[in-house]
Structure formats: structure tokens, C-alpha cells
Amino acid sequence: MNGAVVAGVAALSMGTYAIRFSGPMVRQRMKVPARVTRLLEICSIVLLTALASTLIIPAGGHRAGFALPAGVLVAGVLAWRRVPLILVVLAAAATTALLRLCGVS
Known part of the structure; x- marks a missing residue:
């Protein structure tokens, strides 16, 4: 595989994990009506x-x-x-x- 492809996949997976992880963290701090x-x-x-x-x-x-x-x-x-x-x-x-x-x- 090309190094750029591997870096892109790694960046997207880290971003996806960060977004999924931030959901429960924000949910604990914010009260949604x-x-x-x-x-x-x-x-x-x-x-x-x-x-x-x-x-x-x-x-x-x-x-x-x-x-x-x-x-x-x-x-x-x-x-x-x-x-x-x-x-x-x-x-x-x-x-x-x-x-x-x-x-x-």
C-alpha cells in the first residue's frame, strides 16, 4: 500500500474514534432538553x-x-x-x- 493511503486511513480512523469518544463525554457535561x-x-x-x-x-x-x-x-x-x-x-x-x-x- 502507498504510504499516503495508510496515513489517510489512519487519520480518518483516529478522527472517527475521537468523534465517537466525544459524544458520551459531551453528553455528561451538557443537558439536552x-x-x-x-x-x-x-x-x-x-x-x-x-x-x-x-x-x-x-x-x-x-x-x-x-x-x-x-x-x-x-x-x-x-x-x-x-x-x-x-x-x-x-x-x-x-x-x-x-x-x-x-x-x-
Whole structure:
């Protein structure tokens, strides 16, 4: 590997560790109001919904069919029911794959 690449990876990993470490340290010193915490939770839900929505819309103008939105719908229902994330991902992938295997593109 190139020395610059190794230095870049090391700098990014140290920066990531510093950011993750500073979270609990700042949390102990600052009091975040309950309303701000609630708004941040709502914002994360909105961002995840927007991400899921962009994944449903096909890129490049081709038709995606029904399989992909069905998989996303299964994932949404399971996530709403608070199923563990790995099971949500596996169920969504299995739904999409089975529908495509059955000829539903």
C-alpha cells in the first residue's frame, strides 16, 4: 500500500474514534432538553423514510416492477413491529428474491 493511503486511513480512523469518544463525554457535561431529543428522534425517522423512498424509485429510467417495493414494504412493516434489524434485512431480501424468482420483476 502507498504510504499516503495508510496515513489517510489512519487519520480518518483516529478522527472517527475521537468523534465517537466525544459524544458520551459531551453528553455528561451538557443537558439536552427533552424536546430537542424528541425532535432528533423524529428527524432520524424522516431521514430513514426518505432513504427508503429513494431506493424504491428506479434509477436510470428503467422499470423496477413490483418486487422491490414489496420488499421495502415488508421491511417497513417488520421495522414498525420492532423486529431485529438483521431479520428485517433478510426478510426484505428474501421477499424481493422470491418475487423475482416467480417472475414478478
